[in-house]
Amino acid sequence: MIPEQYMNQRVGLKGYRVLNLDLDGVCADYKGALRDYLVRHGMMDESTVPSDDRYELDRASGWPFDTFDDYIAAHKAAENEHLYATMRPIDGVAHAMQRLAAEHVYIRIVTHRLFVAGQHRMVVADTAQWLDEQHIPYMSLCFTGLKDSMQATVSIDDSPANIATLREVGQHVVVFDQPYNRGFDGPRLRDWSDESVDRLLEWFDDWPESEHGQAEGARR
Numbered sequence: 001m002i003p004e005q006y007m008n009q010r011v012g013l014k015g016y017r018v019l020n021l022d023l024d025g026v027c028a029d030y031k032g033a034l035r036d037y038l039v040r041h042g043m044m045d046e047s048t049v050p051s052d053d054r055y056e057l058d059r060a061s062g063w064p065f066d067t068f069d070d071y072i073a074a075h076k077a078a079e080n081e082h083l084y085a086t087m088r089p090i091d092g093v094a095h096a097m098q099r100l101a102a103e104h105v106y107i108r109i110v111t112h113r114l115f116v117a118g119q120h121r122m123v124v125a126d127t128a129q130w131l132d133e134q135h136i137p138y139m140s141l142c143f144t145g146l147k148d149s150m151q152a153t154v155s156i157d158d159s160p161a162n163i164a165t166l167r168e169v170g171q172h173v174v175v176f177d178q179p180y181n182r183g184f185d186g187p188r189l190r191d192w193s194d195e196s197v198d199r200l201l202e203w204f205d206d207w208p209e210s211e212h213g214q215a216e217g218a219r220r
């Protein structure tokens with residue numbers, strides 16, 4: 001049932017608390033899943049722990065990619081083995097989303113997973129299957145890399161480029177903590193604990209403007 005305060009806003013952004021939620025690096029362990037694929041296929045030694053200080057895998061050390069194209073080829077092959085249907089969730093994410101949904105937060109998943117052409121049907125189907133199997137509730141599922149085209153009350157992302165782009169257009173972005181995004185200030189969640197959900201709910205009602213966090217904090 002929709003609470004009374006949202007009744008007159010069944011359509012539209014204003015009135016609802018809309019959460020634009022990124023998947024990889026926020027809800028799902030993409031890098032871990034890709035690493036598992038590479039180890040399974042003898043492309044990476046089991047003992048290798050790639051560095052986590054760069055978002056781009058072709059620039060971070062420890063990954064077996066000399067070029068961006070090498071990375072894309074491995075990514076595409078892993079996709080074809082249902083990477084997106086089988087990856088590990090980030091700890092606690094399902095419980096956190098269930099709590100937010102129960103609080104009538106409108107969860108909109110916004111993901112750039114269609115960045116490689118040719119296997120879109122598989123990517124979309126595997127993503128939806130994974131979300132169902134993980135019991136992650138959501139109201140809409142958007143595949144776009146143009147994250148600043150999607151307005152929200154609050155967005156959560158881990159990508160330095162996305163955080164910077166969204167903040168440049170004045171959107172409220174919570175940084176989901178990863179080693180490669182520590183150069184940003186402003187609201188940040190380190191995990192999906194109950195304390196994090198409590199904090200996020202507070203930020204929906206009272207965004208900490210003074211800690212907004214500007215793009216110049218970016219380290220790429």
Ligand SMILES: [Mg+2]
Pocket residue numbers: 022023024025026157158159
């Ligand atoms: Mg991400």
